[in-house]
Amino acid sequence: MIMTKLLIKKIIKERQSKSAKKKNKKLLKKAGTHFTSVTASEGRFRALTEKSSDAIALVNSQGKVLYASLSTKEVMGYTPEEFKKLTNPFELVPPDERKVITKLFEKLLKEPGGVERSTYQIMHKGGYSIWVKSVMTNLLNDPNVGAIVINYSDITKEKELEQQKDNFLGAVSHELKTPVSSIKAYGQLLETMFRSRGDPKAAELLGKMGAQIDRLDDLIADLFDVTKVYSGRLQFHEDYFDFNQLVVEKVEEMQHVSEKHQMIKKLNSVNKVFGDRERIGQVLTNFISNAIKYSPNADKIIIATSSNKTTTTLCVSDSGIGIRETNLERVFEQFFRVNGPESNTFPGLGLGLYISSEIIKREGGKIWVKKNKGKGSIFCFSLPTKKNG
Amino acid sequence: MAKTILVADDDPAILDAIKMILELDGYTVLITQDGRAVSKLSQMNPDLIILDIWMSGQDGRDICRHVKAYHSTRGIPIILMSAGRDVEVSAKEAGADDFMSKPFEMSKLLANVKKYIL
Numbered sequence: 197m198i199m200t201k202l203l204i205k206k207i208i209k210e211r212q213s214k215s216a217k218k219k220n221k222k223l224l225k226k227a228g229t230h231f232t233s234v235t236a237s238e239g240r241f242r243a244l245t246e247k248s249s250d251a252i253a254l255v256n257s258q259g260k261v262l263y264a265s266l267s268t269k270e271v272m273g274y275t276p277e278e279f280k281k282l283t284n285p286f287e288l289v290p291p292d293e294r295k296v297i298t299k300l301f302e303k304l305l306k307e308p309g310g311v312e313r314s315t316y317q318i319m320h321k322g323g324y325s326i327w328v329k330s331v332m333t334n335l336l337n338d339p340n341v342g343a344i345v346i347n348y349s350d351i352t353k354e355k356e357l358e359q360q361k362d363n364f365l366g367a368v369s370h371e372l373k374t375p376v377s378s379i380k381a382y383g384q385l386l387e388t389m390f391r392s393r394g395d396p397k398a399a400e401l402l403g404k405m406g407a408q409i410d411r412l413d414d415l416i417a418d419l420f421d422v423t424k425v426y427s428g429r430l431q432f433h434e435d436y437f438d439f440n441q442l443v444v445e446k447v448e449e450m451q452h453v454s455e456k457h458q459m460i461k462k463l464n465s466v467n468k469v470f471g472d473r474e475r476i477g478q479v480l481t482n483f484i485s486n487a488i489k490y491s492p493n494a495d496k497i498i499i500a501t502s503s504n505k506t507t508t509t510l511c512v513s514d515s516g517i518g519i520r521e522t523n524l525e526r527v528f529e530q531f532f533r534v535n536g537p538e539s540n541t542f543p544g545l546g547l548g549l550y551i552s553s554e555i556i557k558r559e560g561g562k563i564w565v566k567k568n569k570g571k572g573s574i575f576c577f578s579l580p581t582k583k584n585g
Numbered sequence: 586m587a588k589t590i591l592v593a594d595d596d597p598a599i600l601d602a603i604k605m606i607l608e609l610d611g612y613t614v615l616i617t618q619d620g621r622a623v624s625k626l627s628q629m630n631p632d633l634i635i636l637d638i639w640m641s642g643q644d645g646r647d648i649c650r651h652v653k654a655y656h657s658t659r660g661i662p663i664i665l666m667s668a669g670r671d672v673e674v675s676a677k678e679a680g681a682d683d684f685m686s687k688p689f690e691m692s693k694l695l696a697n698v699k700k701y702i703l
Contacts, residue, residue, distance in 0.1 A: 370639070370668060373668035373687065373688075374596050374598075374599070374668065375598065376688055377596075377599050377668060377687040377688040377689075378596065378598035378599040378601075378602050379688075380688035380689075381599060381602035381603065381606065381688065381689075381691065382598075382602050384606075384690070384691040385602060385605055385606055385609070385691070388609070388691065409688070410688075413688055417670060420669075420670070421670065430671070431671040432671075433671070433673075433674035474670065474671070474673065475671075478670070
């Protein structure tokens with residue numbers, strides 16, 4: 197449109213000159229063609245927005261809805277006219293989530309061309325809530341738009357399926373744990389009986405069976421935890437605790453798992469840490485059990501702690517098979533597993549480090565891995581030192 | 586006289602296994618799969634109660650609160666147990682004297698019991 201106006205202005209100016217008559221004709225033709233193409237592109241835009249299954253709204257910097265597509269009726273039950281009458285598009289979002297979305301909107305206002313994606317619930321006109329995936333794009337500086345564009349996709353069905361999957365995995369883990377608990381108890385009873393009857397070989401075999409039951413239990417526990425991570429139900433009970441004491445306990449526990457690996461503690465004086473002792477212990481156990489698993493030919497694992505004014509750090513170093521440079525970032529992804537030199541796969545679900553990274557993130561810390569100078573890997577996490585620590 | 590331990594869990598297999606472990610160590614063991622029976626059985630003054638948290642239709646933490654609310658039974662030590670990783674704090678908040686995660690080491694069960702039964 198702006199280009200069309202400029203062309204017309206140019207035509208008027210040139211009309212003043214007789215010699216420009218011929219040129220005017222050409223320019224008018226050009227302006228006409230441009231006008232037709234603008235009308236066509238506007239038509240395409242209208243067709244796209246009105247036929248789209250996503251609801252689309254244009255909002256000004258004050259949050260006032262300037263335009264709403266026909267699909268707002270399909271997605272939220274409101275006609276475009278009704279939607280435009282809302283104080284702002286976030287009026288339909290429950291109060292707690294509304295605060296978060298409004299903050300995102302305010303942040304976006306400061307970023308021309310920026311995009312903010314979020315998933316939240318909104319109240320449908322029919323009185324029930326639906327889940328939407330929203331994409332907000334700041335096109336305030338774009339002369340063709342001059343607004344924040346908000347896309348709403350209805351993802352209620354996907355959310356329901358996700359919920360069903362989480363519930364199912366939760367139930368599966370719980371149901372699997374029940375028989376595992378009794379198998380372990382019966383196994384230990386038998387082990388005691390064989391030992392007291394003077395049959396150490398049978399007792400030893402039952403001890404080995406017990407170790408395998410523990411592995412199975414760990415896998416189920418990971419499955420249980422990951423469902424909680426997905427659904428945001430991983431619970432934390434935070435308090436101040438002696439970090440080095442926790443390290444000593446976990447190292448002692450893990451020393452029983454592998455007699456082959458000598459666990460060397462290098463504990464420096466560290467701050468008290470504020471966090472969930474059990475969950476942080478879980479991360480530590482995960483680091484040490486990985487170090488054992490991925491260093492079958494090594495005999496030493498070093499566990500070191502340190503702190504400065506702002507953070508407390510723990511690192512577990514092994515001299516095992518190590519991780520390729522390209523995979524260093526990927527080890528904390530879910531389902532990622534490291535292969536051995538002959539592509540032999542190490543056992544596991546590929547969930548332990550993912551759960552660990554989620555725990556550390558939730559505690560406001562950082563988690564990372566680096567190559568060990570000689571051979572193997574160094575896994576570390578750091579936690580912030582909080583006030584009164 | 587043998588000390589008496591009341592154990593409640595809705596899984597009969599784990600109940601059976603715990604009963605055998607404790608009897609092998611010389612304790613008298615009362616068992617129930619019904620969480621609602623715990624308050625009544627606690628009137629028999631067992632020396633210790635071991636309670637599962639997730640029992641069908643009953644939450645072991647509620648039963649624990651109930652037993653600890655009565656003057657006559659408040660002194661009985663209670664160990665809550667669960668297969669869940671993050672219920673220890675809520676178990677203690679419910680008034681439990683101790684918490685044990687399932688599955689457990691037999692030695693840990695016996696050591697825990699000995700903490701409360703001299």
